[in-house]
Amino acid sequence: MGKQSLKPNNDYCPQTLFLYGTYDDNGNPDFGLFCWFSYLWDGEMGVMCSIGGNKTTRENIERNKVFSANLVTEELLPKADYLGCVSGWNPDKMKIGLDIGKGEVLDVPVLNNSPVNFELEVTDFIYKHDGVTMLCKIRNVLQDDYLSSDESVEQKLSHIAPVKTTAKTYLSYDGRKLGAWGEPMKKIMNG
Numbered sequence: 072m073g074k075q076s077l078k079p080n081n082d083y084c085p086q087t088l089f090l091y092g093t094y095d096d097n098g099n100p101d102f103g104l105f106c107w108f109s110y111l112w113d114g115e116m117g118v119m120c121s122i123g124g125n126k127t128t129r130e131n132i133e134r135n136k137v138f139s140a141n142l143v144t145e146e147l148l149p150k151a152d153y154l155g156c157v158s159g160w161n162p163d164k165m166k167i168g169l170d171i172g173k174g175e176v177l178d179v180p181v182l183n184n185s186p187v188n189f190e191l192e193v194t195d196f197i198y199k200h201d202g203v204t205m206l207c208k209i210r211n212v213l214q215d216d217y218l219s220s221d222e223s224v225e226q227k228l229s230h231i232a233p234v235k236t237t238a239k240t241y242l243s244y245d246g247r248k249l250g251a252w253g254e255p256m257k258k259i260m261n262g
């Protein structure tokens with residue numbers, strides 16, 4: 072089988088999706104959708120993630136140095152897609168009835184309906200052109216009680232149904248197409 076040389080892209084390399092939760096300078100929560108998220112090692116597990124361009128999430132993290140990363144599930148997908156397609160500069164963005172709680176360790180908003188919530192503190196901001204890459208300490212991981220049960224990893228994953236993305240498409244954990252970017256949000260826009 073042959074190979075093609077292409078410009079930088081990450082198509083066909085599925086990524087896990089997270090909703091980052093931050094507070095603005097009035098203490099109001101904002102959530103945005105992110106996939107450039109991975110892990111690092113520095114004596115303990117940490118997180119590295121990248122934000123391109125300016126946006127509410129970035130401004131809030133640069134000011135507060137803390138945020139939450141909430142795993143996106145199929146149940147959350149319509150709202151997650153909306154939170155990735157609508158800017159936090161729209162004053163009505165957060166009026167979609169999210170169930171928002173608080174971190175246990177850090178002053179961050181978390182999504183109660185997400186089964187895994189990371190509470191993250193940024194230790195390093197790395198600036199390049201118009202993007203910022205952030206290295207973070209994991210100060211706490213909140214997981215639903217169910218994930219401590221005796222069920223197998225496969226059973227737990229099929230139960231919580233995390234969403235993957237690649238090539239501007241959302242996919243289920245077991246590879247079913249869940250829509251192109253911008254499609255699942257239509258469910259909440261149409262009521």
Ligand SMILES: Cc1cc2nc3c(=O)[nH]c(=O)nc-3n(C[C@H](O)[C@H](O)[C@H](O)COP(=O)(O)O)c2cc1C
Nearest residue numbers: 103104105106107122123126127128155157158159
């Ligand atoms: C599927 C998907 C993944 C995204 N991943 C990222 C990402 O990793 N980094 C980034 O800077 N923006 C990413 N975005 C764009 C942000 O979600 C978008 O800019 C959103 O408006 C951020 O929310 P905010 O404006 O409230 O900060 C993604 C959007 C979608 C639809």
